Amino acid sequence: MDDIRTVACVGIGTIGGGWAAYFLARGYRVRAWDPAPDAAERVRALIAAAWPALTQLGLAEGADPENISVHSDLAEALDGVQFVQENAPEVLEMKRRLLAEIDAAAPPEAIIASSTSGYSMTEMALEAEHPERLVVGHPFNPPYLIPLVEVVGGERTAPEAVEWASQWYEHIGKSVITMDREVPGFIANRLQEALWREALHMIANGEATVDQIDRSIVDGPGLRWPAQGPMLTFHLAGGPGGMAHMLDHFGPSLKSPWTRLEAPELTPELRDSVVAGCDDEADGRTVADLVAERDQAIIAIRKVMQHLGGSTA
Amino acid sequence: MDDIRTVACVGIGTIGGGWAAYFLARGYRVRAWDPAPDAAERVRALIAAAWPALTQLGLAEGADPENISVHSDLAEALDGVQFVQENAPEVLEMKRRLLAEIDAAAPPEAIIASSTSGYSMTEMALEAEHPERLVVGHPFNPPYLIPLVEVVGGERTAPEAVEWASQWYEHIGKSVITMDREVPGFIANRLQEALWREALHMIANGEATVDQIDRSIVDGPGLRWPAQGPMLTFHLAGGPGGMAHMLDHFGPSLKSPWTRLEAPELTPELRDSVVAGCDDEADGRTVADLVAERDQAIIAIRKVMQHLGGSTA
Numbered sequence: 073m074d075d076i077r078t079v080a081c082v083g084i085g086t087i088g089g090g091w092a093a094y095f096l097a098r099g100y101r102v103r104a105w106d107p108a109p110d111a112a113e114r115v116r117a118l119i120a121a122a123w124p125a126l127t128q129l130g131l132a133e134g135a136d137p138e139n140i141s142v143h144s145d146l147a148e149a150l151d152g153v154q155f156v157q158e159n160a161p162e163v164l165e166m167k168r169r170l171l172a173e174i175d176a177a178a179p180p181e182a183i184i185a186s187s188t189s190g191y192s193m194t195e196m197a198l199e200a201e202h203p204e205r206l207v208v209g210h211p212f213n214p215p216y217l218i219p220l221v222e223v224v225g226g227e228r229t230a231p232e233a234v235e236w237a238s239q240w241y242e243h244i245g246k247s248v249i250t251m252d253r254e255v256p257g258f259i260a261n262r263l264q265e266a267l268w269r270e271a272l273h274m275i276a277n278g279e280a281t282v283d284q285i286d287r288s289i290v291d292g293p294g295l296r297w298p299a300q301g302p303m304l305t306f307h308l309a310g311g312p313g314g315m316a317h318m319l320d321h322f323g324p325s326l327k328s329p330w331t332r333l334e335a336p337e338l339t340p341e342l343r344d345s346v347v348a349g350c351d352d353e354a355d356g357r358t359v360a361d362l363v364a365e366r367d368q369a370i371i372a373i374r375k376v377m378q379h380l381g382g383s384t385a
Numbered sequence: 386m387d388d389i390r391t392v393a394c395v396g397i398g399t400i401g402g403g404w405a406a407y408f409l410a411r412g413y414r415v416r417a418w419d420p421a422p423d424a425a426e427r428v429r430a431l432i433a434a435a436w437p438a439l440t441q442l443g444l445a446e447g448a449d450p451e452n453i454s455v456h457s458d459l460a461e462a463l464d465g466v467q468f469v470q471e472n473a474p475e476v477l478e479m480k481r482r483l484l485a486e487i488d489a490a491a492p493p494e495a496i497i498a499s500s501t502s503g504y505s506m507t508e509m510a511l512e513a514e515h516p517e518r519l520v521v522g523h524p525f526n527p528p529y530l531i532p533l534v535e536v537v538g539g540e541r542t543a544p545e546a547v548e549w550a551s552q553w554y555e556h557i558g559k560s561v562i563t564m565d566r567e568v569p570g571f572i573a574n575r576l577q578e579a580l581w582r583e584a585l586h587m588i589a590n591g592e593a594t595v596d597q598i599d600r601s602i603v604d605g606p607g608l609r610w611p612a613q614g615p616m617l618t619f620h621l622a623g624g625p626g627g628m629a630h631m632l633d634h635f636g637p638s639l640k641s642p643w644t645r646l647e648a649p650e651l652t653p654e655l656r657d658s659v660v661a662g663c664d665d666e667a668d669g670r671t672v673a674d675l676v677a678e679r680d681q682a683i684i685a686i687r688k689v690m691q692h693l694g695g696s697t698a
Contacts, residue, residue, distance in 0.1 A: 121677075212606060214676075219687075264580070265583075265644045270576055286615065288576065298608050302599065331582060334645065342588065367435075377611060380685065
């Protein structure tokens with residue numbers, strides 16, 4: 073992996089351009105392809121806008137925003153690259169055809185990852201000759217700042233390709249979740265989509281305004297989520313007894329009509345696996361330890377947001 | 386409001402004790418009541434644990450963690466107080482009876498707020514003689530650090546009491562959302578509950594582990610939410626065209642099976658009100674302005690989390 077020097081970005085809109093900026097900041101040479109006539113101009117503007125942020129987070133040795141070439145011929149763009157990140161619009165037919173074309177033109181040893189946020193590789197790889205090297209590597213916007221990448225293969229992807237892609241993204245500084253099965257929307261999108269749909273229902277019914285929804289998150293639970301996520305958050309809501317106490321005592325309120333999403337049945341198996349998962353994640357830290365960590369994080373985040381002028385309180 | 390010096394906390398568990406710590410940090414004298422025999426001891430431990438955090442965020446002049454008295458008699462605890470925050474367990478019958486008792490014993494001019502996270506004041510105020518002064522003032526855990534308070538009255542609450550409570554919470558430094566109608570779970574809880582339910586479904590079906598769910602938020606969308614909330618986040622996902630482009634182009638994917646929550650019908654009215662709401666919230670800031678603000682926030686939050694050791698990337 074240390075020998076990788078050149079990667080390709082196929083499609084350089086908001087996501088593909090964000091990936092290009094990230095690869096450049098990590099010191100790679102980027103070869104890009106996009107059918108838009110003004111693609112080169114737009115990606116350079118995007119990289120220029122992202123570069124100060126990337127500089128603040130720390131550039132790799134030799135990182136250079138000019139180290140990108142934009143090609144109008146796909147095969148030319150893929151010439152000699154050691155990894156390909158595909159970022160076409162979310163249109164299944166287009167992704168399917170494009171991945172087959174990339175597969176046909178890319179060097180045989182290169183792994184090809186798709187930024188798709190919604191399609192499974194099983195359905196996208198149908199026309200490709202070597203589906204074993206096609207994986208999903210789903211980033212979050214902006215890819216140059218948000219660390220998360222969700223990695224999952226399709227039915228015909230080689231397990232080694234999934235493993236390689238996971239290691240590769242970690243190698244370049246990403247936070248990787250490797251999924252062992254294809255779930256529509258992967259993990260993070262399912263979660264944020266549930267929240268988004270409930271928000272749209274509330275707006276549709278006049279129960280909340282756009283501004284109230286954003287403020288309820290920004291000044292509320294959103295301050296906890298960069299620190300501990302939704303599961304550990306509720307682990308702490310249970311007091312010293314943690315998630316076990318939380319589920320045993322507040323489990324019944326799971327049936328309250330609090331969202332339009334029907335609650336799952338809180339079976340003993342689900343209860344136990346949630347409790348065990350929290351214990352694993354806490355990794356020896358008591359609830360009091362976690363509360364202290366959370367408080368330090370919230371204070372720091374609030375100070376940051378106050379400093380940036382983004383908080384009302 | 387500047388004349389208020391003494392407030393009451395009825396129920397001093399995690400939430401009530403957190404409120405007590407906050408009131409003390411803002412320089413108020415707190416009179417507390419709780420039926421637990423070790424309540425005084427526990428609330429002092431909670432205040433001691435919260436005080437360093439409150440000190441970091443800045444104490445009001447004269448703030449003193451010792452400025453609390455814990456009483457075993459409710460009427461004694463309410464003697465001379467100018468505001469009451471009720472924090473009993475989420476049991477409707479208990480809340481109903483306790484609010485009636487508080488109402489009977491508290492000075493007639495004091496507004497009485499409930500920390501309930503789930504009940505409406507209409508159903509909780511049934512036994513009270515003066516329901517006009519009973520409001521919901523719903524905080525988030527921990528109440529001494531999370532600024533959000535959702536304020537809403539019941540059918541028999543005087544509009545002046547809702548208005549007074551909203552101003553009072555703002556006066557003491559809270560971020561207040563005043564709702565004009567009773568919605569089960571208010572706003573933020575509906576949103577986080579949608580996410581929580583989807584997470585439980587995923588765990589129940591073996592689609593994700595507890596740790597993967599937390600990491601998908603902590604290293605993913607959770608990094609955006611303290612800065613801009615879910616609505617502005619999607620406003621930016623639309624590129625320069627903002628929410629209008631987002632809804633017009635990605636609206637159909639709202640029907641994808643991405644969560645178990647059924648999507649609302651994207652009517653022209655809903656589309657327009659979401660777009661208008663984003664424009665209001667952006668308040669003249671272009672998408673490029675908002676992208677720059679978001680990036681600065683994410684960088685700052687990531688640096689904070691890296692410094693605290695809470696990030697894997």
